Amino acid sequence: MSRQRWLVLTVLVPVAAAAFLSGGCAKKVTPPPAVARTEVPPPAPEPPRPAPRLSLSASPSTIERGQSTTLSWSSSNASSVSIDGGIGTVEPAGSRTITPAVSTTYRATASGAGGNATSEARVTVTEPVAPPPPVTAKPLTDVEFFATYVKDIYFDYDQYSIREDARSTLQSNARVFAERQGMRFTIEGHCDERGSDKYNLALGDRRANSARQFLMTQGVSQDRIDIVSYGKERPVCAQQTEDCWQKNRRAHFVQR
Numbered sequence: 001m002s003r004q005r006w007l008v009l010t011v012l013v014p015v016a017a018a019a020f021l022s023g024g025c026a027k028k029v030t031p032p033p034a035v036a037r038t039e040v041p042p043p044a045p046e047p048p049r050p051a052p053r054l055s056l057s058a059s060p061s062t063i064e065r066g067q068s069t070t071l072s073w074s075s076s077n078a079s080s081v082s083i084d085g086g087i088g089t090v091e092p093a094g095s096r097t098i099t100p101a102v103s104t105t106y107r108a109t110a111s112g113a114g115g116n117a118t119s120e121a122r123v124t125v126t127e128p129v130a131p132p133p134p135v136t137a138k139p140l141t142d143v144e145f146f147a148t149y150v151k152d153i154y155f156d157y158d159q160y161s162i163r164e165d166a167r168s169t170l171q172s173n174a175r176v177f178a179e180r181q182g183m184r185f186t187i188e189g190h191c192d193e194r195g196s197d198k199y200n201l202a203l204g205d206r207r208a209n210s211a212r213q214f215l216m217t218q219g220v221s222q223d224r225i226d227i228v229s230y231g232k233e234r235p236v237c238a239q240q241t242e243d244c245w246q247k248n249r250r251a252h253f254v255q256r
Contacts, residue, residue, distance in 0.1 A: 048114070049077075049112070049113035049114035050077045050112075050114045051077060051112070051114040051115045051117065052075060052076065052077045052078040052110040052111065052112040052114060052115065052116065052117040053075060053076045053077060053078075053110070053117055054073065054074075054075045054078065054081070054108055054109075054110040054117040054118065054119045055073060055074055055075075055119050056071065056072070056073045056083070056106065056107075056108040056119040056120060056121045057071070057072050057073075057121050058070070058071050058072075058106065058121040058122070058123045059072065061121070061122060061123060061124060061164065062123075062124040062125075062126065062164045062165065062167070062168060063100075063123065063124070063125055063126070064125070064126050064127070064128040064129070064168075065101065065125050065126070065127055065128055066099070066128065067099070068097050068098065068099045069097070069098060069099075069100075069123055070095050070096070070097050070098075071083070071087070071095060071096050071097075071098055071106060071121060072094075072095040073090070073093060073094065073095070073108055073119070074092070074093040075092045075093060075110045075117070076092075077112050077113075077114055078092055078110035078111060078112040078117070079111060079112045079113070080110070080111050080112075081108060081109070081110045081111075082108070082109055083106055083107070083108045083109075084106065084107050084108075084109075085100075085104055085106045085107070087106070092110075098123075100123055100125055101125065102125050103122070103123065103124045103125045104122075104123050104125075105120055105121070105122045105123075106120065106121050106122075106123065107119075107120050108120070108121075124164055124165055126165055126168045126169075129149075129172045129175075130148075130149070142180055142182070142183055142255065143255060145176070145179075145180060145183075146176075146180075146183065146185070146253075146255040147255075149172070149173075149176045150173050150176055150177075150185070150253045150255075151169050151172065151173060151253075152169075152250050152251060152252050152253060153166035153169050153170060153211060153250065153251045154166065154246060154247075154249055154250050154251075155207055155249045155250065155251070156249070157192070157194075157245070157249065158195075158203070160203060160206035160207045160209075160210050161210065162210055162211070162214055166211075167214070170211060170214050170215060170218065171218060173215065173253065174215055174218035174219065174220055177215070177220050177224070178219065178220070183224070183255065184224045184225075184226075184255070184256050185224065185225065185226075185253055185254060185255050185256060186225075186226040186227065186228060186253075186254045186256050187208040187211050187212055187225060187226070187227045187228075187251050187252070187253060187254075188204075188208060188227075188228055188229070188230055188234075188251065188252040188253075188254060189203070189204030189205050189206070189207040189208030189209075189227065189228070189229040189230065189231075189251055190204055190207070190230055190231070190232070190234060190235070190236075190248055190249065190250050190251070190252060191203050191204050191207075191231050191232045191248065191249060192232060192235070192244075192245035192246075192248040192249050193232050193235065193240075193245070193248070194232075194245070195232070197231055197232070197233075200231035200232045201229050201230075201231035202229070203229075203231070204229030204230055204231045205227070205229035207229075207249075207250075207251050208227035208228065208229060208251055209227055210251075211227075211251040212225045212227055226256065232248070235248045236248060236250075
C-alpha cells in the first residue's frame with residue numbers, strides 16, 4: 001500500500017465512524033410534561049335575602065279627645081320604615097307620643113332587600129265625659145240626670161261582646177249610677193233587621209246581659225238592673241244601610 005493511500009484511509013475512517021455514530025445514536029429529547037388544566041367552578045348563587053319583620057302597637061289604644069297615646073314599633077331586616085297618618089319615615093325601632101283628634105288606624109311599612117312588611121295599630125278616640133254639674137248649680141232631677149249622662153252602647157254585626165268604645169261608655173254610666181244610688185233602670189237589647197225574629201230576640205238578650213255584667217264589675221248592684229230584649233222589633237232607623245243597622249245594634253238604657 002502506497003503511503004498516499006494509507007494517509008487517505010487514516011483520515012476517512014475516523015470521519016466515517018464519527019458520522020455513523022452521530023447519525024445512528026442521537027440522544028432522544030423528552031418533551032416537557034403536559035400541564036393539567038384546572039377547571040374554575042362557577043360562583044355560588046347568592047343566598048335569598050331575609051324578609052323584613054315589623055310590629056306596631058298603640059298604648060293605650062283608646063283615649064278621650066285631647067289625650068295622648070304612644071305608638072311603638074320594632075323591625076328587622078329592613079332598610080327603611082315609615083308610618084302613615086302624618087308621621088312619615090322613622091328609625092327601625094322606637095316610639096312616638098301622638099294626640100289624634102279622631103279615631104285613626106296607623107299603618108307602618110318596612111322595606112328591605114327581602115321585600116316589604118306592614119303592621120297596623122288602631123287608636124280609638126272617644127268624646128270626653130261631661131263633668132257633673134257644679135254643686136252651686138240647681139240640682140238635676142233623676143230623670144234629667146239620667147237623660148243627660150247615661151248613654152247607649154253599640155255592637156258589631158252578629159256580636160254581643162263589649163267593644164272598646166262601649167267599655168268607656170259603660171264606665172262613664174257606672175260613675176253616673178254611683179252618684180245616684182237610688183236610680184234603677186232597664187237595659188234593652190236591640191238588633192238590626194237581618195236574621196229571624198227568634199234569633200234576634202236571643203241576640204238582643206245576650207247584648208243586654210253583657211252590658212249588665214260589665215256594669216256589675218264596675219260596682220253597680222244587680223238588683224238595680226233589669227234587662228229585656230226587643231230583637232229587631234223597635235229599630236231607631238229604617239234605612240237598609242250599614243250606618244242605619246249600626247244604630248239599631250244597641251243596648252238602650254231606660255230609667256224606671
